[in-house]
Amino acid sequence: xxxxxxxxxxxxxxxxxxxxxxxxxxxxxxxxxxxxxxxxxxxxxxxxxxxxxxxxxxxxxxxxxxxxxxxxxxxxxxxxxxxxxxxxxxxxxxxxxxxxxxxxxxxxxxxxxxxxxxxxxxxxxxxxxxxxxxxxxxxxxxxxxxxxxxxxxxxxxxxxxxxxxxxxxxxxxxxxxxxxxxxxxxxxxxxxxxxxxxxxxxxxxxxxxxxxxxxxxxxxxxxxxxxxxxxxxxxxxxxxxxxxxxxxxxxxxxxxxxxxxxxxxxxxxxxxxxxxxxxxxxxxxxxxxxxxxxxxxxxxxxxxxxxxxxxxxxxxxxxxxxxxxxxxxxxxx
Amino acid sequence: xxxxxxxxxxxxxxxxxxxxxxxxxxxxxxxxxxxxxxxxxxxxxxxxxxxxxxxxxxxxxxxxxxxxxxxxxxxxxxxxxxxxxxxxxxxxxxxxxxxxxxxxxxxxxxxxxxxxxxxxxxxxxxxxxxxxxxxxxxxxxxxxxxxxxxxxxxxxxxxxxxxxxxxxxxxxxxxxxxxxxxxxxxxxxxxxxxxxxxxxxxxxxxxxxxxxxxxxxxxxxxxxxxxxxxxxxxxxxxxxxxxxxxxxxxxxxxxxxxxxxxxxxxxxxxx
Ligand SMILES: Cc1cc2nc3c(=O)[nH]c(=O)nc-3n(C[C@H](O)[C@H](O)[C@H](O)COP(=O)(O)OP(=O)(O)OC[C@H]3O[C@@H](n4cnc5c(N)ncnc54)[C@H](O)[C@@H]3O)c2cc1C
Ligand SMILES: Nc1ncnc2c1ncn2[C@@H]1O[C@H](COP(=O)(O)O)[C@@H](O)[C@H]1O
Numbered sequence: 001x002x003x004x005x006x007x008x009x010x011x012x013x014x015x016x017x018x019x020x021x022x023x024x025x026x027x028x029x030x031x032x033x034x035x036x037x038x039x040x041x042x043x044x045x046x047x048x049x050x051x052x053x054x055x056x057x058x059x060x061x062x063x064x065x066x067x068x069x070x071x072x073x074x075x076x077x078x079x080x081x082x083x084x085x086x087x088x089x090x091x092x093x094x095x096x097x098x099x100x101x102x103x104x105x106x107x108x109x110x111x112x113x114x115x116x117x118x119x120x121x122x123x124x125x126x127x128x129x130x131x132x133x134x135x136x137x138x139x140x141x142x143x144x145x146x147x148x149x150x151x152x153x154x155x156x157x158x159x160x161x162x163x164x165x166x167x168x169x170x171x172x173x174x175x176x177x178x179x180x181x182x183x184x185x186x187x188x189x190x191x192x193x194x195x196x197x198x199x200x201x202x203x204x205x206x207x208x209x210x211x212x213x214x215x216x217x218x219x220x221x222x223x224x225x226x227x228x229x230x231x232x233x234x235x236x237x238x239x240x241x242x243x244x245x246x247x248x249x250x251x252x253x254x255x256x257x258x259x260x261x262x263x264x265x266x267x268x269x270x271x272x273x274x275x276x277x278x279x280x281x282x283x284x285x286x287x288x289x290x291x292x293x294x295x296x297x298x299x300x301x302x303x304x305x306x307x308x309x310x311x312x313x314x315x316x317x318x319x320x321x322x323x324x325x326x327x328x329x330x331x332x333x
Numbered sequence: 334x335x336x337x338x339x340x341x342x343x344x345x346x347x348x349x350x351x352x353x354x355x356x357x358x359x360x361x362x363x364x365x366x367x368x369x370x371x372x373x374x375x376x377x378x379x380x381x382x383x384x385x386x387x388x389x390x391x392x393x394x395x396x397x398x399x400x401x402x403x404x405x406x407x408x409x410x411x412x413x414x415x416x417x418x419x420x421x422x423x424x425x426x427x428x429x430x431x432x433x434x435x436x437x438x439x440x441x442x443x444x445x446x447x448x449x450x451x452x453x454x455x456x457x458x459x460x461x462x463x464x465x466x467x468x469x470x471x472x473x474x475x476x477x478x479x480x481x482x483x484x485x486x487x488x489x490x491x492x493x494x495x496x497x498x499x500x501x502x503x504x505x506x507x508x509x510x511x512x513x514x515x516x517x518x519x520x521x522x523x524x525x526x527x528x529x530x531x532x533x534x535x536x537x538x539x540x541x542x543x544x545x546x547x548x549x550x551x552x553x554x555x556x557x558x559x560x561x562x563x564x565x566x567x568x569x570x571x572x573x574x575x576x577x578x579x580x581x582x583x584x585x586x587x588x589x590x591x592x593x594x595x596x597x598x599x600x601x602x603x604x
Pocket of ligand 1: 218219220221222244245246247248259260261262263264265275276277278279280281282283286296297298299302314315316317369
């Protein structure tokens with residue numbers, strides 16, 4: 001019988017685990033240590049790479065619940081929800097942490113109502129309340145204007161999602177090892193009604209916008225679609241992905257997957273560079289939690305400067321090309 | 334097709350202003366609107382009706398003033414509105430909300446499709462749509478960005494996920510939560526507005542539905558908000574002004590230094 005009361009949900013892509021699967025144990029480890037329990041990761045998929053399971057142990061996990069079967073290759077919420085509910089009912093965890101990805105934010109609410117259990121979306125902070133051992137979940141709400149702390153006092157498990165990239169994986173400790181519970185597949189878990197019939201790649205990497213350290217975003221100040229090439233070049237040099245305001249997306253300068261803000265994506269990169277973006281409250285809602293914000297805007301009164309750690313008041317068509325040529329080592333003065 | 338759209342009334346966030354001294358939200362005079370992301374669900378429903386015939390029913394759970402949101406949905410082209418309102422629902426979290434909406438959808442009955450927004454801009458959880466699907470055991474597509482085809486009691490959709498657009502085929506009835514890319518919401522017409530003003534709505538309370546009292550409101554909500562903070566939104570950033578060649582060089586020197594201190598670029602701008 002297992003004694004791991006804190007679980008994280010790993011995510012797979014083909015046979016590999018996604019990077020966020022290694023980030024979540026950093027959150028889980030702290031909680032498990034405070035509760036004096038062990039930490040487990042749930043891995044659902046097909047033929048998952050053994051090295052990646054080992055990597056989970058190196059990144060702080062003590063146990064793995066491994067559920068693999070060809071029918072579980074690829075996420076379908078109906079199936080994964082059945083699997084997770086079966087695991088929860090058998091092993092009774094206290095806390096489950098998943099990623100606030102399209103997968104996590106589909107699977108977790110599905111499971112939560114069926115149990116029922118409390119679920120807090122998109123947490124920025126997780127901690128244990130000392131007196132009670134309850135999970136304290138802090139999250140932004142109302143467009144980031146408030147931070148709410150939420151507790152689930154009477155229901156178990158306590159469930160939360162956290163944003164990808166909001167936690168660094170623990171340093172790899174190759175002396176660590178762990179226990180793999182191979183969970184017997186139950187054919188009743190397969191719902192069978194919904195079929196995945198295809199996949200269409202996005203021309204650009206806009207979909208990776210929540211999964212990158214650097215976002216270089218542009219708005220109406222870019223004046224036309226072609227000028228996004230400036231941002232693409234900068235993004236390439238800094239190892240990032242291009243983002244955009246709604247104005248830029250609505251004008252057709254760049255596709256919707258790149259949109260940051262209230263009706264687009266919420267991002268938490270290490271660096272968010274906003275060029276020609278005024279910083280409307282709906283845009284800020286999607287990027288305010290970036291670690292470092294740099295803004296380039298010709299209007300000194302633009303609200304984006306109120307949230308910027310470094311602001312350049314000036315013409316982006318002067319500033320960005322000069323910055324690019326510096327990064328290229330051109331030292332153009 | 335009979336289509337049910339779940340809509341929520343929310344405070345208009347673009348009007349939410351922060352008091353710069355106290356760091357708190359100024360709520361006075363903030364208007365209530367249809368959750369902006371639900372407009373895409375409404376538009377999707379109306380478009381499907383135009384193409385395939387049938388009716389679109391908007392339902393909302395909320396205070397009596399949420400009637401306004403329903404009338405707006407009618408003005409856009411929905412055929413009926415259902416308002417579920419009552420003290421017993423106060424303090425509902427997403428689990429309790431999903432329960433009531435699921436029971437309401439069941440009571441409407443005979444539907445082919447249930448549509449919801451990706452998330453509401455106030456609570457910002459996106460949990461209610463998947464929750465209703467789970468409770469009604471409806472096939473679910475979240476983050477739906479396009480409807481490819483409806484045929485033979487099956488719907489083919491694209492959903493926008495991190496890796497691109499995933500194509501799913503679901504049997505009807507199904508539940509979709511939709512993202513902005515799926516449609517461009519129309520504005521209500523004058524005629525629509527006039528019709529909406531006169532039309533009768535259905536008002537339901539807890540008694541109108543088959544509900545387990547223990548699952549309602551605060552009692553039925555596993556989560557509790559225990560603290561609200563108003564984070565300071567302002568950062569005290571360094572500002573450089575670029576007006577000529579000289580200030581440009583200064584600004585970029587200083588930006589480079591700043592970024593390398595933060596370890597975001599290697600020294601001297603070499604990446
Ligand atoms: C319900 C709702 C949801 C919304 N959701 C989103 C969302 O998800 N994301 C989003 O971004 N917005 C969203 N918006 C829209 C938002 O309110 C703003 O309209 C939008 O963010 C403005 O985009 P922008 O900053 O690119 O354009 P503008 O506000 O027009 O700003 C352009 C900026 O570029 C600067 N500029 C111009 N030329 C130059 C130059 N040569 N060099 C440097 N700077 C220059 C200008 O000074 C200006 O500050 C939403 C609005 C609503 C009502
Ligand atoms: N009280 C409600 N009444 C009707 N629909 C709702 C309600 N709350 C949430 N929804 C629907 O569920 C979606 C997600 O809401 P949320 O989970 O609160 O972010 C919304 O876009 C609506 O479509």
